[in-house]
Every structure is written in C-alpha cells, then in structure tokens.
Amino acid sequence: MADTYLGIDFGTSGARAVLIDANQTIVYETRIDFDQHSDDQNLATVWQTALFDLITQIPFAPRTKIRAIAINGTSATSLICNALNQPVLPPLLYNDARAQSKAIELQSIAPPDHVVLSASSSLAKLLWFSKQPEFKKARYFMHQADWLASLLHGKPGISDYHNSLKLGFDPAELRYPYWVLALPVVHILPKVVQPGTFLGRIQEKTAEQLSLPSDCRIIAGTTDSIAAFLASETNQPGHAVTSLGSTLVLKLLSRTRVEAAQYGIYSHRLGDLWLTGGASNTGGAVIRSFFSDDQLQTLSTNINPAVATNLDYYPLLKPGERFPVNDPLLQPRLLPRPDDDTAFLHGLLESIAKIEAQGYQLLEQLGASKPSLVLTAGGGAHNPTWTAIRERLLDIDVRISEHTEAAYGSALLAVNEQNLIASYQ
Ligand SMILES: Nc1ncnc2c1ncn2[C@@H]1O[C@H](COP(=O)(O)OP(=O)(O)O)[C@@H](O)[C@H]1O
Numbered sequence: 001m002a003d004t005y006l007g008i009d010f011g012t013s014g015a016r017a018v019l020i021d022a023n024q025t026i027v028y029e030t031r032i033d034f035d036q037h038s039d040d041q042n043l044a045t046v047w048q049t050a051l052f053d054l055i056t057q058i059p060f061a062p063r064t065k066i067r068a069i070a071i072n073g074t075s076a077t078s079l080i081c082n083a084l085n086q087p088v089l090p091p092l093l094y095n096d097a098r099a100q101s102k103a104i105e106l107q108s109i110a111p112p113d114h115v116v117l118s119a120s121s122s123l124a125k126l127l128w129f130s131k132q133p134e135f136k137k138a139r140y141f142m143h144q145a146d147w148l149a150s151l152l153h154g155k156p157g158i159s160d161y162h163n164s165l166k167l168g169f170d171p172a173e174l175r176y177p178y179w180v181l182a183l184p185v186v187h188i189l190p191k192v193v194q195p196g197t198f199l200g201r202i203q204e205k206t207a208e209q210l211s212l213p214s215d216c217r218i219i220a221g222t223t224d225s226i227a228a229f230l231a232s233e234t235n236q237p238g239h240a241v242t243s244l245g246s247t248l249v250l251k252l253l254s255r256t257r258v259e260a261a262q263y264g265i266y267s268h269r270l271g272d273l274w275l276t277g278g279a280s281n282t283g284g285a286v287i288r289s290f291f292s293d294d295q296l297q298t299l300s301t302n303i304n305p306a307v308a309t310n311l312d313y314y315p316l317l318k319p320g321e322r323f324p325v326n327d328p329l330l331q332p333r334l335l336p337r338p339d340d341d342t343a344f345l346h347g348l349l350e351s352i353a354k355i356e357a358q359g360y361q362l363l364e365q366l367g368a369s370k371p372s373l374v375l376t377a378g379g380g381a382h383n384p385t386w387t388a389i390r391e392r393l394l395d396i397d398v399r400i401s402e403h404t405e406a407a408y409g410s411a412l413l414a415v416n417e418q419n420l421i422a423s424y425q
C-alpha cells in the first residue's frame with residue numbers, strides 16, 4: 001500500500017474527507033452531513049465527532065499509510081477554549097453577526113477598510129467573547145480548523161494566516177499589527193504560521209485510537225474557500241474560483257492586493273500573489289430552504305438559462321450581508337413569489353448570479369487583476385443551468401474545476417506542505 005495524504009473540509013452543511021496518494025490521485029473520499037437543526041450549544045462536539053468518524057470511515061489499509069493530514073474550516077468561525085483545550089462557550093459561526101457593536105468599536109482602532117471591520121470578523125467575535133463571564137476561564141482563541149487540528153497534534157493555540165486574516169494578522173508583514181497587540185485580549189491570540197506548515201505529529205493515544213501511523217504529520221490548514229481554490233490547481237492571475245455552496249464566496253487570483261471593508265472585500269496572501277474577494281451570505285442554503293436537492297435538480301432542467309427573469313431578489317436566510325455589501329442589517333428580498341416553482345427557482349438562481357457578477361465587477365473596478373476565467377466549486381457547481389445563467393451575466397468563461405471539493409485542496413496541502421503555497425508566483 002502506497003503512502004496516502006488526507007484533506008478534511010469542514011463546511012456549513014457537512015464535513016468531507018479526501019484521501020490522495022503521492023501522485024495526487026484520489027484514493028478514497030467520504031462525507032458526513034450535519035443535522036441542520038442541531039443545537040448550536042453542541043457544535044464543537046458535533047465537529048469533534050465528525051472529525052474522528054470521517055477518519056475511521058477510511059478503509060484500514062490506506063488509513064494506516066496516512067503520512068499527513070490538513071484541515072480547512074469555515075472562515076472566522078471562532079471559539080475560545082480553556083487550558084485543557086475544551087470550548088468554554090459555543091462557537092460563533094462564520095456569519096454570526098452578534099459582535100456588531102465590537103466591529104463598530106474597532107472602527108476607532110483598526111485602519112480604515114480593514115477586514116476586521118465586519119460584525120462577522122474573528123477579532124470582533126474575540127472582543128465579544130471577552131465580555132462574557134466564561135472568558136475568565138479562556139486560555140486559547142482558535143478558529144474551527146485550528147481547534148480541530150489541535151485535537152490531533154495536541155498543541156492548542158496555533159492558527160494559519162488564512163484563518164487569522166480576520167483576526168487582524170497581517171499576512172504581508174507576517175505579524176500582528178501594533179493596534180491588535182495593544183488590545184486587552186492579546187494574551188489569548190494564537191500563534192500564526194503559513195498554511196502548509198508542519199504543526200507536529202499526531203498524539204500517540206489519538207494515533208492508536210484512529211489506527212493512524214504514529215509519525216503522521218499534522219499540517220496547518222486554511223479556509224474552505226481557499227481550499228476550494230487550491231483544489232482547482234489554477235495559478236494564473238485573473239483566474240477565479242466561485243465557491244457556490246451554502247454561501248457564495250469569490251476568490252480572484254490577483255497581482256494586486258485589494259482591501260475595501262465597505263464592500264466586504266479583502267485579500268488573502270497566496271505565495272507572492274493575492275486571493276482577493278469576499279463572502280456573501282447568499283447561496284445554496286437559501287435555495288435549500290425552499291427546495292430539496294432533488295427538486296432543485298428537476299426544476300433546474302425546466303429553466304431556459306438564456307431568458308432573463310424580471311424577479312429582482314436578494315436571497316438571504318436572515319437579515320445581514322457581508323459582501324458585496326457589508327451591511328449586518330440588509331434585509332432579505334424574496335418577493336413576489338410566482339405560483340410556478342420553476343419561475344421562482346429561476347429568479348433565485350439568476351439573483352444569486354447577479355450578486356456574483358456584481359462582486360467580480362467591483363473587484364476589477366477596485367484594481368484587482370481582470371477576471372478571465374471563473375471555475376466553480378461547491379454544490380452549485382453541478383448545476384449546468386445555473387452555470388449557463390452565470391456565464392450569461394458574467395460574460396466570462398465559466399467552467400467546473402476537475403476537482404471541486406475543498407477537501408481535495410486540503411489534501412494537496414497535506415502532500416505538498418509549504419511548497420504548495422510558495423508555488424503561487
Ligand atoms: N444541483 C445543485 N444546484 C444548485 N445548488 C446545489 C445543487 N446541489 C447542491 N446545491 C447546494 O449546495 C449547497 C451545499 O454546498 P456544499 O459545497 O456541498 O457544502 P457547504 O457550502 O455547506 O460546505 C446546498 O445549499 C445545496 O442547496
């Protein structure tokens with residue numbers, strides 16, 4: 001049995017695992033869907049259980065040959081843990097906007113246009129956590145991917161500079177800026193490393209529990225949308241990946257760094273280039289609230305993508321938007337609803353496609369490399385009708401990546417470690 005490498009993607013609706021060999025060929029893949037009605041109080045337990053279940057679902061032979069593991073999670077999903085690495089409060093998910101008052105406080109601390117100036121930023125959430133009674137028990141602040149990796153390597157308090165961008169870490173200077181270090185929560189900030197960095201070997205008892213090699217390397221991960229970009233294996237400035245999952249996330253590879261908080265635009269570092277874009281709260285989760293995946297498939301085939309609807313929706317599950325409008329109070333717009341479900345779905349698909357097109361147009365206007373190709377990842381990538389609607393509105397070539405799963409991108413991180421990030425020149 002050849003050596004294998006494991007990528008694990010923690011998304012909104014579930015967690016996925018992709019196992020590859022040294023030639024980057026997929027050996028095995030599996031997924032666990034989350035119960036969308038589960039109590040947020042138990043989220044960390046759901047994640048920990050899913051992590052260990054995903055690994056033990058891998059057949060024994062290739063599992064005992066896993067040389068390295070990398071995990072990506074949803075960006076700015078945040079939690080605080082005690083000295084035993086146990087969460088002291090339920091995690092705050094990526095789109096949780098209860099820290100809005102802290103984001104406003106940060107306006108007098110952070111530079112204008114900074115990515116932390118959002119109700120859903122990690123730093124706003126950390127400041128919110130610091131006002132809760134349980135904070136006195138907190139020893140570590142981590143993101144979802146950081147904490148899950150620490151359950152394997154046993155060293156809490158380490159993050160990567162993709163997950164820590166929204167915590168205020170500066171990926172260009174590779175340090176926290178002075179205005180973050182001056183905050184009263186400085187003692188709980190994670191150490192930050194480059195994605196792909198070797199964090200440590202798996203803990204001995206965990207290796208035995210999961211039948212993993214005792215020298216299995218745990219590698220610093222990234223965020224779900226960046227893992228999806230890595231999975232596409234495109235490295236040309238102007239190429240973009242739209243993650244069309246529960247949410248809509250745009251990632252455009254650019255020679256220029258674009259920061260514009262009023263639009264929810266920020267840039268992640270990728271080698272010597274920048275992944276600029278933003279993450280909207282619109283996306284598949286809104287569609288799934290109206291239609292099952294089977295209904296979605298059937299109704300989509302009845303839609304003529306060449307025809308424009310006169311339905312102008314802003315599909316959201318609840319008030320609040322991050323990009324291309326950074327407004328925690330933006331109201332959903334889903335009326336009028338036609339009697340015909342096909343017409344309603346057509347309006348939803350087209351309205352989300354309009355938001356995507358608006359996002360790419362804004363990025364180009366603000367100086368990012370001109371988009372020349374859009375690859376698609378996520379559940380929506382498998383909808384040819386939606387692809388045709390998007391291509392009409394974007395006026396750019398839209399294709400599906402050979403590998404659309406973010407977990408494949410994390411597996412590439414596991415096998416290539418820091419060389420993968422350094423390859424983007
Ligand atoms: N054929 C399809 N057309 C449009 N959307 C789809 C399709 N299949 C799945 N989806 C949507 O994809 C979303 C799930 O995206 P996925 O990338 O699998 O996970 P997540 O974003 O939750 O991590 C769901 O909201 C679902 O509605």
Ligand SMILES: O=C(CO)[C@H](O)[C@H](O)COP(=O)(O)O
Nearest residue numbers: 074075094223225226247279
């Ligand atoms: O919306 C999300 C949930 O899937 C994304 O995780 C997130 O917002 C994308 O952020 P980033 O640009 O930091 O990867």
